[in-house]
Amino acid sequence: MSKNQDRGFWNAAQKHLIRYGGSFEPAIIERAAGSFVYDADDKPILDFTSGQMSALLGHSHPRIVSTVSRQVGQVAHLFSGMLSRPVVELAVRLAALAPGLDRVLLLSTGAESNEAAIRMAKLVTGKHEIVAFSKSWHGMTGVAASATYSAGRKGYGPAAVGSLAIPAPNSFRPRFKHADGSLDWQTELDDAFDLVDSQSTGSLAAFVAEPILSSGGILELPQGYLAALQQKCRERGMLLILDEAQTGIGRTGHMFAFQRDGVTPDILTLSKTIGAGLPLSAVMTTAEIEEEAHAKGFLFYTTHVSDPLPAAVGLAVLDVVEEEKLVERARNMGAKLSAGLSSLKQRYECVGDVRGRGLLLGVEIVKD
Known part of the structure; x- marks a missing residue:
């Protein structure tokens, strides 16, 4: 059984936490490093949200830790x-x-x-x-x-x-x-x-x-x-x-x-x-x-x-x-990511729009 199904943990969370919007992800996060967070099974999860859109340097950056x-x-x-x-x-x-x-x-x-x-x-x-x-x-x-x-x-x-x-x-x-x-x-x-x-x-x-x-x-x-x-x-x-x-x-x-x-x-x-x-x-x-x-x-x-x-x-x-020249990196990597997402727009009708700047990009999915 997955360690993420720790009944005691989830019962305690349900009993004692005030819910502040939406539902919690069904995983117990034990640690985070770089672009990944790791659950109770030590399974890496790619963090496309950068924490709460805040982990600019990734998680547990050595300079921040020190x-x-x-x-x-x-x-x-x-x-x-x-x-x-x-x-x-x-x-x-x-x-x-x-x-x-x-x-x-x-x-x-x-x-x-x-x-x-x-x-x-x-x-x-x-x-x-x-x-x-x-x-x-x-x-x-x-x-x-x-x-x-x-x-x-x-x-x-x-x-x-x-x-x-x-x-x-x-x-x-x-x-x-x-x-x-x-x-x-x-x-x-x-x-x-x-x-x-x-x-x-x-x-x-x-x-x-x-x-x-x-x-x-x-x-x-x-x-x-x-x-x-x-x-x-x-x-x-x-x-x-x-x-x-x-x-x-x-x-x-x-x-x-x-x-x-x-x-x-x-x-x-x-x-x-x-x-x-x-x-x-x-x-x-x-x-x-x-x-x-x-x-x-x-x-x-x-x-x-x-x-x-x-x-x-x-x-x-x-x-x-x-x-680490992260401003320039965001500009260059953002251009590559935008180009890749735009190619998906050409291939799939459900991709209505690709927009944003640098590494802050969005894809709008449409029905028609």
Whole structure:
């Protein structure tokens, strides 16, 4: 009998775990290494999800293992008002990678970083309305959940006041089309903001967006869209927040996905990939926005803000990404993978679309 059928294990799980979405996989995972996780029978399972889309370097990377071992023996956690070298060093490294975004706040999760970003945007602008895409995912807490439209909206009562959504552009299923049938994203964006303006109470604070909507179906913002979106924000005095939880740190073939478009957001959030599977996230913004937020009393104390252990891991992640040229590798391997998937599209009618960028790709399966 398979060790995965351990009745005691599954009975305990059923009796004591709160289920948080969907069902659990019928395997007991004992360890993970590289691109594989191993079940109780020591059977390797290829991890196409990269953990929770976070294991940028694979599982149990030697550099991460040694960093955690070393740092936890020095200092892992501090009072939130204290600073350590890994925190400041990681802030310096991140600022160098994203010119113009010179100020950094280190937190734990993607939802937490989006909460902080939205809170900062509201404080700085003095407004409260937050706009997001209809297929977005920005987290399951507070205002981050209110800006998440791809799942989890029913049964929890009202969303945060001022939560607005516009349709996510979809080149495969365009709402507005040119004469040749291709997506007319400019007309779609104009129409969407006409609706935003008609619903707004005059208190538009920010637009929060993923450059590629991951949970929404790998919907890539067309070239030029991000710049046009930023212009819409500027015309209304809104800040542009980009959530690069899944696209950041090289996965798309750029260090940050927004770099392809030559657009720098007002606020950038990072998570998932920056910790390579450990809980680390970051909020990055301009010196001007941070100065104004601080002058207005910006407050975001959390238990694990500026913790040295995850910051040390973040530094190790950036070292490995640079030393092993993983940005270029994602670009090159992504091109090969995309070409291979596109060849399947030519052979099989059920493959409707292949889309994405770098090693963040999606395949849409269709019935007709």
